[in-house]
Amino acid sequence: MLKYLATRLALTIPTFLAxxxxxxFVVRVIPGDPxxxxxxxxASQEAVEALRERMGLNEPLYMQYFQFLGxxxxxxxxxxxxxxxxxxxxxxxxxxxxxELTLSAIIVGALLGIPxxxxxxxxxxxxxxxxxxxxxxxxxxxxAFYLGILVMLLFAIKLKWFPAVGGGDLSDWxxxxxxxxxxxxxxxxxxxxxxxxxxxxxxLNVLNEDFIRTARAKGLSERVVVFRHxxxxxxxxxxxxxxxxxxxxxxxxxxxxxxxARPGLxxxxxxxxxxxxxxxxxxxxxxxxxxxxxxxxxxxxxxxLVDPRITH
Amino acid sequence: MSSKSLGxxxxxxxxxxxxxxxxxxxxxxxxxxxxLILTAIILLxxxxxxxxxxxxPQGKEPTPLLAHYNPxxxxxRNRLSPPDEDHLMGLDSYxxxxxxxxxxxxxxxxxxxxxxxxxxxxxxxxxxxxxxxxxxxxxxxxxxxxxxxxxxPSLIMGLMVLAVLxxxxxxMILAIGIVLSPTFARVAHSATLSVKANEFxxxxxxxxxxxxxxxxxxxxxxxxxxxxxxxxxWIATAIRVEANLSFIGLGVSPPTPAWGSMIRxxxxxxxxxxxxxxxxxxxxxxxxxxxxLLGDGLRDILDPRLQR
Numbered sequence: 294m295l296k297y298l299a300t301r302l303a304l305t306i307p308t309f310l311a312x313x314x315x316x317x318f319v320v321r322v323i324p325g326d327p328x329x330x331x332x333x334x335x336a337s338q339e340a341v342e343a344l345r346e347r348m349g350l351n352e353p354l355y356m357q358y359f360q361f362l363g364x365x366x367x368x369x370x371x372x373x374x375x376x377x378x379x380x381x382x383x384x385x386x387x388x389x390x391x392x393e394l395t396l397s398a399i400i401v402g403a404l405l406g407i408p409x410x411x412x413x414x415x416x417x418x419x420x421x422x423x424x425x426x427x428x429x430x431x432x433x434x435x436x437a438f439y440l441g442i443l444v445m446l447l448f449a450i451k452l453k454w455f456p457a458v459g460g461g462d463l464s465d466w467x468x469x470x471x472x473x474x475x476x477x478x479x480x481x482x483x484x485x486x487x488x489x490x491x492x493x494x495x496x497l498n499v500l501n502e503d504f505i506r507t508a509r510a511k512g513l514s515e516r517v518v519v520f521r522h523x524x525x526x527x528x529x530x531x532x533x534x535x536x537x538x539x540x541x542x543x544x545x546x547x548x549x550x551x552x553x554a555r556p557g558l559x560x561x562x563x564x565x566x567x568x569x570x571x572x573x574x575x576x577x578x579x580x581x582x583x584x585x586x587x588x589x590x591x592x593x594x595x596x597x598l599v600d601p602r603i604t605h
Numbered sequence: 606m607s608s609k610s611l612g613x614x615x616x617x618x619x620x621x622x623x624x625x626x627x628x629x630x631x632x633x634x635x636x637x638x639x640x641l642i643l644t645a646i647i648l649l650x651x652x653x654x655x656x657x658x659x660x661x662p663q664g665k666e667p668t669p670l671l672a673h674y675n676p677x678x679x680x681x682r683n684r685l686s687p688p689d690e691d692h693l694m695g696l697d698s699y700x701x702x703x704x705x706x707x708x709x710x711x712x713x714x715x716x717x718x719x720x721x722x723x724x725x726x727x728x729x730x731x732x733x734x735x736x737x738x739x740x741x742x743x744x745x746x747x748x749x750x751x752x753x754x755x756x757x758p759s760l761i762m763g764l765m766v767l768a769v770l771x772x773x774x775x776x777m778i779l780a781i782g783i784v785l786s787p788t789f790a791r792v793a794h795s796a797t798l799s800v801k802a803n804e805f806x807x808x809x810x811x812x813x814x815x816x817x818x819x820x821x822x823x824x825x826x827x828x829x830x831x832x833x834x835x836x837x838x839w840i841a842t843a844i845r846v847e848a849n850l851s852f853i854g855l856g857v858s859p860p861t862p863a864w865g866s867m868i869r870x871x872x873x874x875x876x877x878x879x880x881x882x883x884x885x886x887x888x889x890x891x892x893x894x895x896x897x898l899l900g901d902g903l904r905d906i907l908d909p910r911l912q913r
Contacts, residue, residue: 581758
């Protein structure tokens, strides 16, 4: 196990490095000069040139690349080209909002999706199953921002249960939770759809296996058969889909944050693109892809924990 | 001695050809049929958006049957007026007929959906085919690139490509195509590997067929079916990504109607005129669902193990 962990970690490093390299070069080929973008179109040639020098844009590309990696290794994300603020500070401010949103959505998705999936699998090809399948497919088809609007119309505008927009105050748990409710419900429902679908098909596969028949023949209760024997085996693909969707959720959080006007990484990303704030864009991309790489790593590790058949 | 006396049971079922089996499986799959019908309706709506004229009484100019109004025509006196007989889905904040805009918006969505999948599918097909057949260094390099591209969630990747290319219809199609290509490459790669193991490929090589010919004549036709099914599923994703990007504001430039940007315009009037966002969203939901249902059905036919 320890050896597997080491190799898996070692494999993660080149992937992350490759992703970083891609982000670095993509940001460099974005049309328009960052110095001109920062100073505006009417800045004098000298001012632009001075800023280019100060930003290190006149260095050869490979120097800039190593500078970028070096700064990153020290946790220095640089300064925003538009506001001049430290990006690491900006990230620290918004990151908790995105994290709490993503985590709560995963919890909602797992808590709703797994039981519904088990239930529809045990009643496959009945009306319940049919409705469940169409609903979960609809959940996969609805764009996150539209579901967000629907949720907002119902719970914030019509029922007035929760605030419609904003992120709330992080230090005040009551305000924080009430602002979190609707965005996390939105993302959680989308997550539920995919978890339901996958749980259903994984359970169907397992329930037809010989060891389930054996377990039933031994006279074990249906409860034990379904939850101890079948679910354990079905959990591997379920965990993997939760992992894959966690990566997608981070992306969908961009839309949810936009709809609910919630501070977060996604909002920062969109802002950086709109304002052509290249340093901020680069940093947010690095953080996003870093998350995805870590999530993939965790998914692989959880795999080996839940499935007794996988040994390393 | 007749077969009956040996106790051999004559087959009572009709043996079906492969084609009949496929059609039968498809027709039995009710969700796939629903998907097919919905997709057909949406295609017809997009196609007949501005023709299929009907002459109104009083000698007026003939107006299109589906979209009664010009989607760009602004009736500023009646901004945000609610749905009524004349305007089925009401007017938006510029006083434009929402139903007509949805009908025209279908064109943008379908165009982006189909052409980005065509671009992504072709790119992925070439990468996967080359990697799978040539193997070695080519395979390693191409598939590692695919792995890296897959590390980005599709929306983030789309945003990144659009940041480089700039917004607009063509760039969006290209961006979504690039986003989708790694998935196609993976499927094409594994399909190529399994087809390549067949004896007819070896036979072709033995009689001296060139690599190009083997890929074109022997491998490509055999993996194309799987790719087409994959395409129908990914059209749904492409349409959703397009809606996402338009919603963020990086899509087709206004005033061209696109569903995502219509919803975006409506978000500032959610309290007083929710219809401005609700109806375009419904259009996205139905369209994406239709393609998903269709793709699901097609996949069931290709992979009978999943049918239960």
